[in-house]
């Protein structure tokens with residue numbers, strides 16, 4: 063019987079009208095709305111069905127029921143090529159298998175060797191002895207692509223320095239027989255845990271959980287979750303990048319003086335505090351150390367003061383919601399009366415003079431020994447190096463140190479001439 067298209071359309075309208083009147087479908091299937099599949103891989107369609115029209119037909123699990131998949135449009139009467147899979151047949155257009163137990167109303171189906179032209183919507187039909195029905199109102203949309211979709215990194219809560227944090231990454235798994243392998247790239251040590259899990263729509267996902275302890279050094283560094291899908295003998299890769307936002311207490315806090323050169327008493331100098339913190343520092347506080355006593359003198363990023371005579375020291379503190387950071391101590395250099403004010407300077411000058419004296423003595427005795435016995439030059443060179451090692455902790459001796467180091471490359475006698 064060859065109906066014209068519009069006639070068929072009317073019939074369809076009539077049938078759906080009748081169905082709408084009774085408000086019931088002969089077959090109700092449950093399956094996902096959409097499945098994203100990788101070319102060359104397989105797709106598992108989670109599926110179950112129910113027969114609500116119990117008056118007309120009672121499902122008898124002992125009767126062999128076959129499952130049929132129809133592509134694009136549920137009405138296949140005119141177009142038998144729309145039937146791409148029929149579990150009663152040995153050979154089908156689509157290679158596949160109903161893996162669910164039909165007796166338990168489980169129509170879960172796997173199609174293998176998916177190609178891009180599988181992209182379409184699919185309807186399910188059952189054929190049993192007295193009863194056959196297609197669910198025309200529910201279909202699954204299969205979308206095939208050559209590249210896997212990126213794994214998903216849901217936005218997590220706050221990442222704080224020093225507090226262990228766990229992040230999740232999900233990768234869709236349309237072919238649970240060949241799940242993707244998830245790996246992480248992090249700027250620090252970490253542990254991971256992977257598991258195959260079921261989503262609410264019965265599809266599967268691989269969930270990978272990474273655990274690590276962030277430090278402030280990881281702020282604005284990328285972390286990557288990579289999914290490797292095995293397809294045949296090769297792999298297809300997709301990844302998701304995320305920039306870490308680590309909140310941390312103030313770091314690298316430092317105080318600087320402007321102008322940096324010695325200033326005269328009565329002029330103004332500016333002290334500026336700098337610090338890195340996340341969230342940024344909201345409160346800078348300035349402290350003065352005078353005669354061993356610390357007092358809070360100001361707040362704010364910069365502190366301008368009128369220079370007085372005494373050698374005071376200053377430092378700043380930055381504070382945010384995670385804690386605080388303290389800067390180095392800076393000392394104002396005053397023009398004309400720099401050194402003598404600070405007892406520390408006496409100490410350093412004294413030590414320097416002492417060391418120069420000691421050094422001169424050693425060199426002198428070495429010279430005496432050398433002039434009397436004339437040993438090989440190496441002996442003396444080693445001795446000089448030993449001396450450099452001794453001197454190095456004292457900053458002010460740097461210039462002397464340089465002389466000795468240079469002297470090492472020259473004959474020892476020239477070194478003495480230089481002194």
Ligand SMILES: *[C@@H]1O[C@H](CO)[C@@H](O)[C@H](O)[C@H]1NC(C)=O
Nearest residue numbers: 120121122123124125126191
């Ligand atoms: C189911 O079918 C079998 C035979 O195929 C029959 O013996 C049995 O009575 C049926 N059960 C019901 C509940 O209809």
Ligand SMILES: *[C@@H]1O[C@H](CO)[C@@H](O)[C@H](O)[C@H]1NC(C)=O
Nearest residue numbers: 128130145148149150151189
């Ligand atoms: C499925 O296959 C069976 C057996 O070959 C056949 O009787 C039935 O009509 C087929 N169903 C469809 C929808 O093609």
Ligand SMILES: *[C@@H]1O[C@H](CO)[C@@H](O)[C@H](O)[C@H]1NC(C)=O
Nearest residue numbers: 110160161162163168169170
């Ligand atoms: C249906 O069968 C599949 C096996 O193909 C199984 O993984 C799934 O759990 C079954 N679903 C139910 C609801 O039993």
Ligand SMILES: *[C@@H]1O[C@H](CO)[C@@H](O)[C@H](O)[C@H]1NC(C)=O
Nearest residue numbers: 123124162163164165166167
């Ligand atoms: C399917 O389910 C029926 C009834 O629950 C059971 O008797 C049968 O063994 C199951 N078949 C398979 C292949 O598991």
Ligand SMILES: *[C@@H]1O[C@H](CO)[C@@H](O)[C@H](O)[C@H]1NC(C)=O
Nearest residue numbers: 102103104157174175176294
């Ligand atoms: C189809 O898939 C099966 C199983 O996944 C595999 O053994 C076979 O080689 C594939 N065939 C083609 C033509 O890709």
Ligand SMILES: *[C@@H]1O[C@H](CO)[C@@H](O)[C@H](O)[C@H]1NC(C)=O
Nearest residue numbers: 143146155176177178179180
């Ligand atoms: C689908 O594409 C494959 C190759 O990608 C081709 O061999 C096959 O004939 C196509 N099938 C249909 C129904 O177009």
Ligand SMILES: *[C@@H]1O[C@H](CO)[C@@H](O)[C@H](O)[C@H]1NC(C)=O
Nearest residue numbers: 243290291292295296297298
């Ligand atoms: C595919 O990836 C797995 C690990 O995910 C690896 O062991 C295998 O060597 C890779 N194969 C190819 C062909 O790259």
Ligand SMILES: *[C@@H]1O[C@H](CO)[C@@H](O)[C@H](O)[C@H]1NC(C)=O
Nearest residue numbers: 282283284285302303304305
């Ligand atoms: C970090 O990730 C962003 C995208 O989130 C990317 O544009 C950038 O190139 C990545 N940086 C590095 C160093 O990988």
Ligand SMILES: *[C@@H]1O[C@H](CO)[C@@H](O)[C@H](O)[C@H]1NC(C)=O
Nearest residue numbers: 220221307308309340341342
């Ligand atoms: C990073 O986190 C801080 C506080 O935790 C927030 O203020 C800031 O907006 C975040 N930055 C980005 C780029 O998300």
Ligand SMILES: *[C@@H]1O[C@H](CO)[C@@H](O)[C@H](O)[C@H]1NC(C)=O
Nearest residue numbers: 327328329330367368369370
């Ligand atoms: C600094 O203080 C002295 C005395 O307290 C005053 O004479 C001078 O004007 C002040 N200088 C400035 C720049 O405020």
Ligand SMILES: *[C@@H]1O[C@H](CO)[C@@H](O)[C@H](O)[C@H]1NC(C)=O
Nearest residue numbers: 344345346347358361362381
């Ligand atoms: C800044 O911190 C200091 C000391 O912690 C406190 O005395 C001051 O009130 C704070 N200022 C503001 C504006 O929060």
